[in-house]
Amino acid sequence: MSIAYISDIHGNATALEAVLEDIKQQNIDQIVVLGDLCFRGPEPKKSLDLIRKLDAPVIKGNADAWVTRGIRIGEVPEKVIKMMREEQEWTCAQLTDDDMSYLRELPEQVTESIGDKKVYGFHATPDSLFEVVKPDSSDEDLRKAIMEKEEADIYLYGHIHTPYVRHIDGKTVANLGSVGLPFDEDPRASYLIVNEEGPEIRKVSYDIDQAVQKLYDHDYPQADLVANVYRTGKL
Template sequence: MKIAAISDIHGNIYALMKVLEDIDDQKIDLTICLGDLVGYGPHPNEVVALIKRREIPCIKGNYDASVVDGGFTFIRDTSINSFALPWACDEVRASNKYYLSQLPLFLNYDINGVKLKFTHGSPNSISEYLFEDKENTEEVMNNLEEDILVCAHTHIPSYKKFNNKMFINVGSVGKPKIGRPNATYCIINIDDNKKIDVKFRELEYEFKRIVKDTQMLHFPNQLISSYESGNE
């Protein structure tokens, strides 16, 4: 069974459309979204609408939660967020805020006898960063009951084995931090013999369109340039 795990779209409809086209080409059986549909980008309502229309199972990201409650409870209070959060709170429709508020924090699947947990940050916190070589990640993996943890939030794709457990961070569709203006997502293939294959997809998309849109809306230059550089 081939699973596509996407995350951190952040209101970037152009990147999401490109990724979903690629997912269709890859003959994926199940697509799962790990959250952060909104925040930063100029098209949060369009992103939510497309995820809903495709009936993609989705969990709540920390930016989704912050847009719902209207405060910095789950995100950092930075100069960019001081603009992006109020903008998103005003822009996201009430019906879409309700949709975001109802999203679960985790999704669990048993596929061919392999147990997977999908979360945004970590099983401990929606806003905890899990980097593959950090001590907190090792602690999380040691306590993991499932076979595979699939997370996001860092915007950096990574993969590592912890004894008999597997750690996967799927990267970011709409707000990459890989030093390139490309969308990333992950394909997890689990066959009938429980063999697991993990592949990351990195896709070019028309990022100049979102740059133009954000310029027209007078977004901060630091935020606009991040779409061009692929850096925070």
Template sequence: MKSYAIITDIHGNASALAAVLEDIKQRKADHIFCLGDMVGIGPDSNEVMSMLLETQNVSYVLGNHELAVAAAFRGEDPPLGHHNERAHHQWLADRIDKHYIEFITDLPKKIIYEVLGYTFYFAHYHLDMTDHYLTIEKNPSIEQLDSFYSSSDYDLVCFGHHHVIHHLTSDRRVYFNPGSLGCNHKPIARYGFVEVSESGINVESIQIPYDNTDFLNSYERRKVPDREFILKIFHGV
């Protein structure tokens, strides 16, 4: 049997990530797949990237907030849909270590992984044939997803982007989004755990409680741009 942790949408929340990494360690996962948006929204970009890169056996895909922060760092135009968030991303870009910009710039948009006769697909969000992000509704149906992936032979499709949990199973494959690790209206960090054996694939959504007090207070302490809006929309404060 093989086991895999699926983390996504950490969004600059080092406290939540620390709680999840400790739980993953206790469960002895064989590998971690990180599905993007490690940075952005939360102020802890350097702390999050440091923790991730100090963790062994992690594979990464690129998220839209990595694209936005990297573009701000290089003085390039924001990615499509991120113009209104430029001040926030510029604030992060002005504080992030250059080494981390170099790291995220080289990340792939997808990973295809094979184990025990199964094929897994990992991406931050659904991509077209030219690897551009597609706009699909926040809560797609099984029929919509099956139609989109009809030409593929994936047994498990894992993604993030929308912060809600998706766990849908059709007669073709399993679709799984474990939900945002770092953005929640409660002091809970979410991730996914996948166990694979020759007899099948088991997918579990896991919620880890943690103390988010200092993290939430850090928005005001560090004068994060748009902090009132971010705290209300993404953390329910």
């Protein structure tokens, strides 16, 4: 049994298509999606349609909440809230009422079994769509933020766009990285495969120039900012 976990597509359908093609080559039994599907990329509608066609478990991320109910004061730095609200409005204009309803109704956790291992997935932490848990957090901080709410063998999350795998108390905590908007200084798309041996991070090259061109072709409000992330892998 092998499961591919993907997250943080952020409207980058070019990267998503490359990842889905790579998954086809990996003898995967199932795909699970850990949120942030549409916001901050040139093709929110296409990205969402690709995800919905998978007939896979999908959970909500903070950016999915932003699309459906807006960005609230205190959730992002004050100096960028106007800019991000413009991006949110642009994203919403690309989606249908049915798309918005789908995003609004997504659950916030998902549990799967691989052999005798329980895999618990969420977007940021089990209790929050927004909390940031960094790769260099102490073991104690990881236990408190990630591992205390639910008993599992493997804990997976997205949100920070920085892939890693850690082992604590005989259990595994891992971040998927980001399909469409990586922050780890590696511009390739990132996702995770989990089998009975544990999680493995996979990196996938894709046509970044094409993704950048789509930002400008679609008149994305912050095309220069997002294009720089595509090219450098950092915000």
